[in-house]
Amino acid sequence: MNWNTAVYIVMNPLFALVLSPLVLGLIKTVKARIQGRPGPPVLQQYYQLRKLFHKEIVYSEDSSFIMRLGPYLGIAFMLTASLFVPMVFIPQTGWFGNIILFFYLMITAKFFMVLGGLDAGSTFGGMGSSREMTVSSIIEPVTIMSCAALAFVLKTTSIPEMFRTLLAGSIFSYPTLILVGISLFIILIVESARVPVDNPETHLELTMIHEAMILEQSGPKLALVELASGVRQTVLMALLINVTFPWGLAGLAGCASLLLAAVTMAVKMLILAATVGLFESLLAKIRFFRLPDFFMIALFLSFITIVFELLR
Amino acid sequence: MDFPEFSSGIEDKEAVVQSLFWVGGALCLVATILPLVLLFRPSRLLRQAALWVLLAGTGAISAAAILVISRSLDLHLTLLSITPQLALSFRLDKLSCFFVVIIGAVSFCAVIYSITYIAHYKSERSKQFLTSGLAFFILAMLLVVASSTTFGFLFFWELMSLSSFFLVMFDLDKPETQKAGIFYFAMTQMGTIFLLASFLLLYRFTGSFDISAAGNIPQWGKGLVFVSLFIGFGTKAGIIPFHKWLPYAHSASPSNVSALMSGVMLKVPIYGLVRFIIDVFRPDLWWGIVLLFFGSITALLGIIYAFKEHDLKKMLAYCSIENLGVIVVGLGLYVIFDFYGLRVQADLCIYGALFHTLNHALFKSSLFMTAGSVVQATGTRDIEQMGGLIKRMPGTGAIFLVGACAIAALPPLNGFASEIMIFQAYLTSFSLGRPILEILLMAGLAALALTSTLAAACFAKAFGIIFLARPRSGAASAAKEAPFAQLLAPGILAALCVGFGVFSYQLISNVKSGMPLPDILPIGIIVLVLTGVTFLLLLLTRSPVRKTETWGCGIPSQTGKMEYSGDGFSEPIVTVFKPVFRTRKLSTREFYDKYNSIPRSSSGEIGTLKFFEERLYMPIARFFMKIAGAVSNLHNVDMDALILYSFIAVVLVILGVGWWL
Numbered sequence: 023m024n025w026n027t028a029v030y031i032v033m034n035p036l037f038a039l040v041l042s043p044l045v046l047g048l049i050k051t052v053k054a055r056i057q058g059r060p061g062p063p064v065l066q067q068y069y070q071l072r073k074l075f076h077k078e079i080v081y082s083e084d085s086s087f088i089m090r091l092g093p094y095l096g097i098a099f100m101l102t103a104s105l106f107v108p109m110v111f112i113p114q115t116g117w118f119g120n121i122i123l124f125f126y127l128m129i130t131a132k133f134f135m136v137l138g139g140l141d142a143g144s145t146f147g148g149m150g151s152s153r154e155m156t157v158s159s160i161i162e163p164v165t166i167m168s169c170a171a172l173a174f175v176l177k178t179t180s181i182p183e184m185f186r187t188l189l190a191g192s193i194f195s196y197p198t199l200i201l202v203g204i205s206l207f208i209i210l211i212v213e214s215a216r217v218p219v220d221n222p223e224t225h226l227e228l229t230m231i232h233e234a235m236i237l238e239q240s241g242p243k244l245a246l247v248e249l250a251s252g253v254r255q256t257v258l259m260a261l262l263i264n265v266t267f268p269w270g271l272a273g274l275a276g277c278a279s280l281l282l283a284a285v286t287m288a289v290k291m292l293i294l295a296a297t298v299g300l301f302e303s304l305l306a307k308i309r310f311f312r313l314p315d316f317f318m319i320a321l322f323l324s325f326i327t328i329v330f331e332l333l334r
Numbered sequence: 335m336d337f338p339e340f341s342s343g344i345e346d347k348e349a350v351v352q353s354l355f356w357v358g359g360a361l362c363l364v365a366t367i368l369p370l371v372l373l374f375r376p377s378r379l380l381r382q383a384a385l386w387v388l389l390a391g392t393g394a395i396s397a398a399a400i401l402v403i404s405r406s407l408d409l410h411l412t413l414l415s416i417t418p419q420l421a422l423s424f425r426l427d428k429l430s431c432f433f434v435v436i437i438g439a440v441s442f443c444a445v446i447y448s449i450t451y452i453a454h455y456k457s458e459r460s461k462q463f464l465t466s467g468l469a470f471f472i473l474a475m476l477l478v479v480a481s482s483t484t485f486g487f488l489f490f491w492e493l494m495s496l497s498s499f500f501l502v503m504f505d506l507d508k509p510e511t512q513k514a515g516i517f518y519f520a521m522t523q524m525g526t527i528f529l530l531a532s533f534l535l536l537y538r539f540t541g542s543f544d545i546s547a548a549g550n551i552p553q554w555g556k557g558l559v560f561v562s563l564f565i566g567f568g569t570k571a572g573i574i575p576f577h578k579w580l581p582y583a584h585s586a587s588p589s590n591v592s593a594l595m596s597g598v599m600l601k602v603p604i605y606g607l608v609r610f611i612i613d614v615f616r617p618d619l620w621w622g623i624v625l626l627f628f629g630s631i632t633a634l635l636g637i638i639y640a641f642k643e644h645d646l647k648k649m650l651a652y653c654s655i656e657n658l659g660v661i662v663v664g665l666g667l668y669v670i671f672d673f674y675g676l677r678v679q680a681d682l683c684i685y686g687a688l689f690h691t692l693n694h695a696l697f698k699s700s701l702f703m704t705a706g707s708v709v710q711a712t713g714t715r716d717i718e719q720m721g722g723l724i725k726r727m728p729g730t731g732a733i734f735l736v737g738a739c740a741i742a743a744l745p746p747l748n749g750f751a752s753e754i755m756i757f758q759a760y761l762t763s764f765s766l767g768r769p770i771l772e773i774l775l776m777a778g779l780a781a782l783a784l785t786s787t788l789a790a791a792c793f794a795k796a797f798g799i800i801f802l803a804r805p806r807s808g809a810a811s812a813a814k815e816a817p818f819a820q821l822l823a824p825g826i827l828a829a830l831c832v833g834f835g836v837f838s839y840q841l842i843s844n845v846k847s848g849m850p851l852p853d854i855l856p857i858g859i860i861v862l863v864l865t866g867v868t869f870l871l872l873l874l875t876r877s878p879v880r881k882t883e884t885w886g887c888g889i890p891s892q893t894g895k896m897e898y899s900g901d902g903f904s905e906p907i908v909t910v911f912k913p914v915f916r917t918r919k920l921s922t923r924e925f926y927d928k929y930n931s932i933p934r935s936s937s938g939e940i941g942t943l944k945f946f947e948e949r950l951y952m953p954i955a956r957f958f959m960k961i962a963g964a965v966s967n968l969h970n971v972d973m974d975a976l977i978l979y980s981f982i983a984v985v986l987v988i989l990g991v992g993w994w995l
Contacts, residue, residue: 031860079877082884084804086724094872098864102857120852122757123745127857129790130744136794140898142884143721143803148898151798155791156906159784166757166783170776173761179850238884242877246868311909321780328776332769 030113035101035253037109038260041288042252043067045259045295052299067252074245082142082238092138093239093246099131100250100257109260110283111272112182112189119180121169125162128213131250132158139235150235153310157219157231160314161212164321168205171327172265175199181261188268198330201323203266208320210262214255216298218308218316256291259298263290347405351426354398355411355480358438361391362476365469369462378458381465382449388469389445395476396438399431410482419543422489425482429613432688433479433605436695440597440827441472447703447823448590450816454710455588464504464588471497471591475598479605483543484533487606491529495522495570498599501591502583514579514586521579525569529606532562548614560621563610564628567603572655573662574632575946581643584651585715589706592647596654597699601691604661612668612684622669623774629666630781633659637788638914641795641907642942644900645715646705649796650698653741656785657694661687663782664756670775671759674766679759681846686755689842693748693834697740700827704734707816707824708800712809717796717900722805726813729821731801736828738797740835742790746858748831751838753786758850791907799900806894916943 047067054061081089106124139151175196176184212219215232236247270286272279308316365388369381408427415421448468452461474494481487503515536559537543539551569576584592611617633656640652664687671680707730708723709715724731740747760779766772805811839853886892908915923936
């Protein structure tokens, strides 16, 4: 392992970890402004995390080690997955980067969250877990199909390799990627539990998905869960950004270019966050059993991309 | 890798393998006979001794097979030859030994499990038969995959089917078991008939019963043999639509037997498919498409059915159907890629399919064993009656969790390691250059992706409902941890699941280098390190911990009845896949008055259509019943008619003989 990879392994997850509360905060602010409220400060998520880390942990008497272990595994798998999407610079490809492994690491994180939701025996948790698993099962073919579309267009299954190929080309080299981009955007909305799939602000009946599932978590454990979902969102955003607009990524690490790339990435991320906030404000929540129709759009677009690529 | 003690010459090693193989086989036979020696005075000692002998036997045969694989030997052995053509002879090469190792290793663990599992049956007589049957079943399976002639293959295949039939019929007093037995027997015999047909066809074309000689037959005959073999093997492997016996038989039989049937016996037809379709013949493209199509359907429907099931062992059985589907998908893809000369993808698929065969044997038998312990502890197979078992059976719960993660294809465990090989082959198939075929492949890819996450959902449900939260019944709250042997056996298998997952890349590169696969070892290390680091960091916050009741919206005390149930968990997915389940709702109401305002009685019913059973199996069965009825009418006649029958028969025989000569 050379220094380049070492820097990457430390830096990439850290970047996602530090940036994710800001992204969440910005989405909230954008939504509040559109609704005509001032909204919480942009940095509110950081304060929230600090507060949670100082609170006590409350466990249900019915819960087992799954509830205690779940948040650790969740954040560990998410951070490992965040290694797979270069955010600031592209390292010399090593053992990480396989796009399927990336998505499966995220599923693993989710799996333990789902078990955590069932552990306390609360109906909220059960319902949240059940729905979370339903949504993630139905979105999975879409996700894998988008992976296939990316692999077919860019002729590789390694995410860093994909970005490298994209950087070498011009903006018009891979027009079909716009379609994949829309698919990835839908996947982003689904995976980060946002309107129209879920509503991150509430855990009431209509939207009992993600927030209901983590209802029994508390204190620092809740903070870990929040961080894990923040990282999930940030990483998927980074994937979307770099697939559709990779320019600004540093090819090789040097101190100055690294800083520039980090700032560029942060700016792109914030623009995307504002777009997500806008998107959320424009749509109403879709009925739960109508969700497959929504996902079909993404499946269709990925499929079309593959067909285009085959006929080229 | 070099073993100095064995490097003294290839003949020595062959002698070692040969003697280990014979000794192992003989030990298994001894273990079959031993419990039955004192038939009328069942002895606990003999029964236990038989299990230990069986343990030694499976160990010896596995050792022989591992030696063959590591040294790349190719041995031919003959047990007995009736004529030079009809011989019970064996061939130990890498492929057959791979399956021998799977069977041997899983049987080894199943026997360990049986030591205490068998003891819980009431009658000494049944313990005796179970032990003996188990040994015979294991021996038969080992000899099927080692056979080098179609004659021997079919002979041991039938022994395997019959011995497993008797094991399925173990609790023969229950009506459920009788139904399972009839289903199993009828279907497995149907499969055998197709195998017999294809072997006779092969003999007709090649004039030999030797498996490896089957390659040189004309093109049209090859297709016919393939279809017949596919139906024969597919029936045994539970390929949809020939799958119906599987959930019945697995749930009715004792758990150590279902672990063997699901973990191992289903792999024997896979061996047959690989040997005949890929090793012996040179397959056509359409074979691959057939395999891919049926494999995808099987995988997807298998897991969708599993998801709804709340009988624990039936759920596991449906999951076996799913995994067998995934293996067949791998074989089908191999044929397709091989046909177009995509070497890398073809290798990924065939090794992926074989690796998944091994992995499925490991995690599925581990799951069946832990499920058996759970069923034994709670006295029910209905997961809605369980719950909270992780506090009462922590060891069993932890092992089940590992198995569940493996079967749900979660990295870094072994289920993922083999599924990613097939995914990788799909994703890198862009150089195929056949758009129509490619679109077919993409449909298969979407099905496979859906299958693998539904498996995750299914096992999140299974683990959550069985082991987490509060007990849902008195039996569950009184459950006790399983004895040590019943933890050791699935524990070994679960440890292998972790090992084969984390070291999969190293393992695969040892067999075949240059596969485009991710290395999972560093992923495992990083996850472990990150978990440890977060744990330590969280210790620094020194948060106080408090325990309290689960929040129940103000209801003072919650009971197990208020929890989310298994059916509740699966409801959304069942609704999404409504067309597959064909849910039927019937409701009738009667009223006292003609204005329909004073209800007298009403009844409601909700159920799912057992599509294959009601639309495919039963019509065929009814058809045969009708023929049988007509034939039996022919018997109820007077003497004159019977004489007429004999006359017709004699004339036909004379005509037939005359035509033949």
